[in-house]
Amino acid sequence: MKKISIVIPCYNEQDNVQPICAAVCDVLKESLPKYDYEILLIDNKSKDNTRARIRELCSENTHIKAIFNIKNFGQFNSPYYALCQASGDCVVLLCADFQDPVELIPSMVQKWEEGAKVICMIKKSSKENALIYFARSVYYKMIKAMSEINQIEHFTGFGLYDKSFIELLRTLKDPTPFLRGIVAEYAPDHVEIPYEQQKRKAGKTKNNFFSLFDAAMLSFTSYTKGGLRLATFSGFFISGISFAVAMVYLVLKLVFWNRFIAGNAPILIGVFFLGGIQLFFIGLLGEYIMSMNTRIINRPLVVEEKRLNFDDSGNKKSTEKSSDE
Known part of the structure; x- marks a missing residue:
C-alpha cells in the first residue's frame, strides 16, 4: 500500500491546527481510501496553545506525527526540514491556515500516479489584498527576469513531491534552503495546477514587512547575479x-x-x-x-526539542540526518 505524507508547518495556529487535520483526514479517507497516510506537523516554537492541541491530535490519531523545534527557525527552514523527515511515497506540503485548499490533494495524487514527480500549485488568483497580490506578481516577474533559472511565478511551495525528489532534498547541504528556487532548478519538468488562494480561516498572518523582505532577499541572493x-x-x-x-x-x-x-x-x-x-x-x-x-x-536547518508518534528507528535515523545537515 502506497503512503501519502502531508506536511503542515505551524506557528501560532491554535485555531487552525485541529480543523486542518480533520479536513485532511476527511479528504484522504473519502477520496483516497486505498492509501496509507501520515500527517506531519512541525511547530516552529508557537507562543499560543498550538502545541497543546497538537499533543491532543497525536494522542487521538497515531497517523498524526509532530516535531517541536527548540526555537523559531524561520519560514523556510522548518517546512524544508519536515519534508526531509516524511516517510511517504509522495509528500504534500500545505499551510495550516486553509489558504491552500485541501480538496486539491486528490488531483495532485492523480497527476503523481500518472508519472509526475513534482506538482506545483500555482496561484492564478487570490482572495488576499489586491495590492499585495500585484506586488507579488511584480516581484516574481523581476526575479524570473534576473535569474538564470526559470523561476516559477506564484508558487509558494504548496504542492506534491515524489519520494525521489525528497531524497534529493536530503542530499543538499544548504543551511538556508529556498524551496521554490530548488524546485525550479532541479524539477524543470514539474506539472503546474492553477488554483485560487483562499483567505485565512482563523488567526492573523505571521508575515510582516521584515519577513517578506527576508524572503525576497533570500531568493534574490540565492538565484540572481x-x-x-x-x-x-x-x-x-x-x-x-x-x-x-x-x-x-x-x-x-x-x-x-x-x-x-x-x-x-x-x-x-x-x-x-x-x-x-x-x-x-x-x-x-x-x-x-x-x-x-x-x-x-552551516548551522543545522532545525534543532528538535521533541517528537511525537515517531518510532525509535525513525527518531534515530532522523537525529543522525539532522546532525549531518
Whole structure:
C-alpha cells in the first residue's frame, strides 16, 4: 500500500491546527481510501496553545506525527526540514491556515500516479489584498527576469513531491534552503495546477514587512547575479556621467573664466546623489555577504526539542540526518 505524507508547518495556529487535520483526514479517507497516510506537523516554537492541541491530535490519531523545534527557525527552514523527515511515497506540503485548499490533494495524487514527480500549485488568483497580490506578481516577474533559472511565478511551495525528489532534498547541504528556487532548478519538468488562494480561516498572518523582505532577499541572493551586475554597470554609467559633467564644467570655466559662476549647488547635489547610490549598493553587497556567511557557518536547518508518534528507528535515523545537515 502506497503512503501519502502531508506536511503542515505551524506557528501560532491554535485555531487552525485541529480543523486542518480533520479536513485532511476527511479528504484522504473519502477520496483516497486505498492509501496509507501520515500527517506531519512541525511547530516552529508557537507562543499560543498550538502545541497543546497538537499533543491532543497525536494522542487521538497515531497517523498524526509532530516535531517541536527548540526555537523559531524561520519560514523556510522548518517546512524544508519536515519534508526531509516524511516517510511517504509522495509528500504534500500545505499551510495550516486553509489558504491552500485541501480538496486539491486528490488531483495532485492523480497527476503523481500518472508519472509526475513534482506538482506545483500555482496561484492564478487570490482572495488576499489586491495590492499585495500585484506586488507579488511584480516581484516574481523581476526575479524570473534576473535569474538564470526559470523561476516559477506564484508558487509558494504548496504542492506534491515524489519520494525521489525528497531524497534529493536530503542530499543538499544548504543551511538556508529556498524551496521554490530548488524546485525550479532541479524539477524543470514539474506539472503546474492553477488554483485560487483562499483567505485565512482563523488567526492573523505571521508575515510582516521584515519577513517578506527576508524572503525576497533570500531568493534574490540565492538565484540572481543581477544585483552585483547592476552595481557594476551603474558604477561605470555614473562614472561616465560624472566625467562628462566635470569636462563640461572645466570647459565653461576656462572659456568664460570668472564670469562663469555655478555655485555650490551642483557639487552638493552630486555628492548626495553619489553617496546615496554608494550606500544602496553597499547594502545590497551586504545582503550577498550575509547569505554567504550563513552558508559558510552551516548551522543545522532545525534543532528538535521533541517528537511525537515517531518510532525509535525513525527518531534515530532522523537525529543522525539532522546532525549531518
